[in-house]
Amino acid sequence: MNKFMTTGEMKRRVLVVDDEMINRELLGAMLSQTFDIAFASNGKEAMEALTAPEADYSLILLDLLMPIMNGFEVIEQCQSDEHLRQIPIIVMTSEKSAEVRSIRMGAADFITKPYDMPEVILARCERIIELSEGKSIIRLTERDKVSGLYTRGYFFAYLQRLITRINTPMDALVLNIDRFHLVNELFGREEGDTVLSNFGQLIAELLNDIHGIACRSESDTFFIFCERQDSYDDMIESLQEKLSDLTKARALRLRAGIYSCENESDHPEVWFSRAKAACDRIRGRYGSLTARYSNELYERTVFHERLIGDVQEAIDRHHLVVYFQPKYRIQGDRPVLGSAEALIRWIHPELGFISPGEFIPLFENNGLIRKVDHFVWREAAAQVKRWRDQYGITIPVSVNVSRVDIFDPELEQKLCDILEESALEPDDMMLEITESAYSDSADGSVEVVNRLRDRGFKIEMDDFGSGYSSLNMLTEIPFDVLKLDMQFIRRMLLDDKSLRLVELIMDIARYLEIPVIAEGVEEIEQLNKLKEMGCDIVQGYYFSPPLPADRFSGLIEKECQNRREEHDND
Template sequence: MMPQKQILIVEDNDINRTMLCQILDDKYVVLEAANGEEALAILQEHAEEIALILLDIIMPVMDGYTFLTIAKADPSLSAIPVIVTTQSDSESDEVSALAHGASDYVPKPYNPQVILHRVASIIHLRETAAMINQFQYDQLTGLNSKEFFYQRVNESLLKHPDQEYDIVCSDIENFKLINDIFGVPTGDLLLCRVADMYTNLVGEDGICGRFNADQFVCLMERRSDYTDDLFVRNEEQLNVLSNTKSVVLKWGIYAIKDRSISVEQMCDRAFLAAHSIKGQYGKHFAVYDENLRNQLLREQAITDSMEAALAEEQFLVYLQPKYTAEGGCLAGAEALVRWNHPQWGFLSPAEFIPLFEKNGFITKLDQFVWERSCAILKRWIDQGYPQVPVSVNVSRADIYQADLCDILVGFIEKYQLSPSLLHLEITESAYTENQEQIIDTVNNLRQRGFIIEMDDFGTGYSSLNMLNEMPLDVLKLDMKFIRNETAKPADEGVLRFIMGLARWMDLKVVAEGVETKEQLERLNELGCDYVQGYYLAKPMPAIEFENLLKSGQLAVMSRDGGRNHKDETHSQILLVIDEQKEYRDQVRRTFEDKYQVLEAGEADSAISAIMSNQDRLTVVILSLTLGGESGFTLLKMLQKEKALWDISVIVTAPPDEQMEEQALQMGADDFAFKPHTLKSLRRRVTRASGAASFRRQQQILQEDAYRDYLTQLLNRRGLDTAAESLKKEDLPFAVFLFDLDNLKEINDTFGHAEGDRMLKEFSNVLRMHTRETDLLSRFGGDEFVVIMKRLGSQKTAIKKGEEICRALQKNYFKEQSPTACSGGVAICDCMGQSITEWINRADEALYNAKGKNKGGCCLWKGPQK
């Protein structure tokens, strides 16, 4: 049921007001005011809800004419229709009321039917006008909408057949970046200023429109003085008016010569001219010409050929090898598409991929590459080659397909593959468009076992907060970013920071576009995991890549990955984080004989210093009065992240017992009240550093105690400790218990060395068929426990268990003693019970599997009656 509309009655006579209320209150919500002043006060609170005003002219305090004058001068009130009511029925009074902005005039005494009819009629007219206005005009800038602009330009061209016109359009460079950094209100203000600029450019009688976001367009009479200076002046005025500093517009011009084409095509040509100079410094405008026309014709020819090319298998899948940065071992491949046209030969992907992304054909082409990649992976398995993952691109358009996950899973099932063998590369810029949908989609894919890579990292503008929210496994650095960053001195640039950030977030890093030995050495020194590029190998047909697999020099992309262990003899770093520069200077002078001292005066620079120097950072002196809760936030970060566990943290603050207790509870090593002597601070640092060294030794011993020496998986103690970190966000999780059915027979027949090899092989199978966030443990003897997070589907769990059991049989085969592995799984969908209870339930399911389905996997379905 629609809510009733509100009407404001402004009438000083109580009887007249009551009569009007009785006439209207069956159909409307009625508000009352005794004079114009009261009415304005009511409108301050309810202007947006009021549909109409009934106004008496003769009133005390403020009469109707004064009220109309004030209301019509206020943009927020001027659109509300007003019906004037008065005892006078003279024509001059009616004219005067209408001249002051009234919509209608009703004399007293009131006729209920006339009142109701006129009220309903004017409200309807207002709503209809609002709808038309919303269709015809952009609500933010007041310019013509796209469709109405087309209509008005077409009418003008027909009306003036001999007049020469130009279509002039513009785009703002990196407008989305302006919104992200300065906020939407600043972006909206900028758009309004651009609209004003267009109105001034063409005059009041000109035709201007706003199309999408920052795209503006106008119809102008032909002029011959288009110069860079003309457009630069407009940009300068725009920056002054909008309080921005470096907004850059790219302008496009289409001289209307062919009136047989549609206005839409004319605008497309103007925008094509503008887009042709995107990203080119110093170029402010471009005119549509024959070169751009030829480009359009070429694009049309490609578009006309694409469907046939796919059907005739003109598209080929090439593979570019990925290598470990340390050791240079083959670790995987990226699938790239090539087009071998029968007449044109090989087309550059840079020519057809952007066009396919624009016209939507990219979704079909991507699916072709996905399936071919799966077929290649299946062939390698069938031919006994080592299993290495292949990365495939997932375009923006693919993300918005409702059945994306089903399509990918369908290919995996068709070719009987582990999802972890197919890595999905999603470009960085896609993550900024519709974060909620992408997070949901990618989470779904990760739950199915796919590995997710953020492609082209470094070309966009990902915020740290966005990276923290996105479900990722791998950061893939863009080649231009690599080229620029590796050209800088080692202590400059942000590569070191990004590598530290990736370790902090438990992400692997792949660098593409490695073209020189120096780039490779720099990436290796910084701790990059994997590299690819022409220096290592060019993209090649699948058959050539198979020759690399045959060589056997492999390093599977695993949890441990290639890592360059830093030289621990480098100088140690002390970081002082304090809002007072004088204090930071004192600390630097006190400790510069022993440490390299870094300084930070606020949280952002502190985070950057921490992430960029993890390997050498030894001591942090942190002020808890850094600004708001920044000090405690930094303390929490330092204590939370395992990668930073051996950093000593000494916090400082004015005397405050409660603050001291909170800081020590959060893990600070010491608390120094301000003011204090630098000598006492030095003693505290020495004492805390000694404690950190002891903790490091203890940590190393503890890690050894938590790992199975043979498989390097968690042992039972390690599993118990790791399980304590499980959170509600990990629910539901699946607890698997696997048993190698014939390990004893293998030991008896082939010896314990062969039995150990079987155990190692099964641990490798588990790594290949699980995700990095899953918990893997050798539970004892021939039993293994796997905890897969966010895996709530019983069907998926059983399927995963069967997949692991089959994989062992395929990877490890002894003709005299056939290999078998059985599994049981229990689904945990709530916290509260110990992991031991869930392992016991998985054990019950394993018992059933051994009795009914040896070599398979069974699900625990609750207590058996």
């Protein structure tokens, strides 16, 4: 039988189950012009048809009184199967009590025997299929296919209706799995989806206890709306323990932001944006699992929104200013000014000085750091050219390449264009890439760094020792200079363990034949110890804080004077 209607639409398939041949023939005649009809003479045959590999039924017409397996047993078996439960059943009977029982068991409708109104039967079948398919579409949009929780859109639509009937104090929770991308990168996306599916199940199991609903908002972020709890610490700690058992990536960490839903005039999405702000606040704070939204956090959020809105004007009007901190080579008779690091400062016309520790992490999270970095690269290159033209010497400058820049497909071309504008060589602008940028996506970072080195750029690994995989990375990641994290320098004269760690790193660098830059040097004792260990280059407040370009020029003039005097003495 042709399964396609004249319009080209595929016919729905209907299974007619009746032990009377005459009834099967009657129903087949009534429905075959509209549907593709299959037949079964008892419940056992029906179940075999329904569970066959090629089975794809849109409706079951089911007689109740049959030999071998009756209609009630068929309904019961269908309701116990997740797939078969979705197929609507219309029972065929002449007994009123049977109609009620079958509807209570899960049947969608009933047709009374004898079949004396074909057009009514056809219309009812079409209507039941239409309603069932509508429900199926809703189910597809209702549930996230990975986690099994609600989708974000359905969650907020449902929540908007739900809150009108709630009198209990409620909370909005945002859960995030830190460093989840490691699962996908190390073990593959299939493993990542398995972790998300199992974690979604863990959340679903909690919902009855906390009287809540939940959704997966995006990749590794989940929303929960639930009755207010005095504390969520135990719940989050329990989830953290179970999360650790779900994957081999032990670096995963759960964090949660909480907002108490007090203002009913706010849209639920506002509640969750505030809970997310609280969650984001503890990113990287490994001693904290939860944070609550507060007035202080609200003011901070408003402040951050102001910074985001003002960054382009800050670039255009040069409220963002590039400072330079000198780096000195210390292994000769005297410290020699050899290079500098470019550092960004924001002098806001209304808010005053804004700490880089405030806006750089913010811009790293939202991607604006690429715009700031590009501004710094261009300003630094132009300044190197001005100094060279003025003093006749080149002071190479290190600029930061953030983890966001690493994934910019135009990174190499942008850097080369900037060098060309200022007539510089790759040696004149060194690139600092933080250890964390490497560890976030090691394979991708290595590929990018190798291409940059092929272009002639020198790569400094910044903040070495601040991450969790440093020693392993030394053998796998290409770089030209190792920049020791300042925390090592601050502690090295305070205890033997810290000092030994610095000595060990110096030994490793010497073995790898790469120079070491020690940053954060503030005392003569630190300088002397580093020189004794064989450290090549030092920067820090002992020599100079970061300076604007005009004041840094004074250091260049002094260096030029020293070189002239040394030349004259020779």
